[in-house]
Amino acid sequence: VLAPPPSSGTRDAFVELVLHDVCKSEYKMDKKTYKENCSALREDGFVTEVGENDNLIIEKLTDNSERFGIFGFSFLDQNRDRVQGSFVDGIEPSFDNIADGSYKVSRPLYFYVKKEHIGVVPGIEDYTDYFMSLSIEGGPLEDAGLIPN
Structure with missing residues (x-):
């Protein structure tokens, strides 16, 4: 997984919309444990921070189709000929699906x-x-x- 650094708003959104959402629905825990376990990305080498350069993430994704990248929709839309967006609950990341709220990994x-x-x-x-x-x-x-x- 190629991820932006902790200072990135995109990373904040991913943590909130994906990690927190899964933790809330799947696990019951106290606030301290929740913060420790539901706000951090893996530290076992599976996740690589690549800075706040979405173009670099796109380049690395095109070099290896097994990778997953976290970046904003505008970069997906501008690079659809090179990368594919991830469906969430069977919903494709698209203008219409984001606008109508059916694609849940987006924020206003x-x-x-x-x-x-x-x-x-x-x-x-x-x-x-x-x-x-x-x-x-x-x-x-x-x-x-x-x-x-």
């Missing part, structure tokens, strides 16, 4: 703006309008691997 990205900052913070209203205009289906945010919802 929230964009918050304080109303009090509109008209006070220079450019915030224009930035917010611009960001929202990009989030249309088929728009630039989708091209970047984000899934407007």
Whole structure:
């Protein structure tokens, strides 16, 4: 398994959405034991941290089809000719399955703006309008691997 380092948000999401989910449903334990056993990746050489470079993970996956990599959906989508995504409970990682919530190994990205900052913070209203205009289906945010919802 090729994994990002502990400082990575992608790794945090994997731990939360996969490891914690399995631990919660399969095992009963106290909080300390839970944290120790359900938040860490294996340390027996089976998991290799490769830094926060998703391109490197893709390269290593194409060199060895037996490997599994942890990286963001945008890199899967941009490299579908080289790698295959993992089905979870029979569900394929796709824009539609992530958007409708059926692909469970995904998380939303929230964009918050304080109303009090509109008209006070220079450019915030224009930035917010611009960001929202990009989030249309088929728009630039989708091209970047984000899934407007």
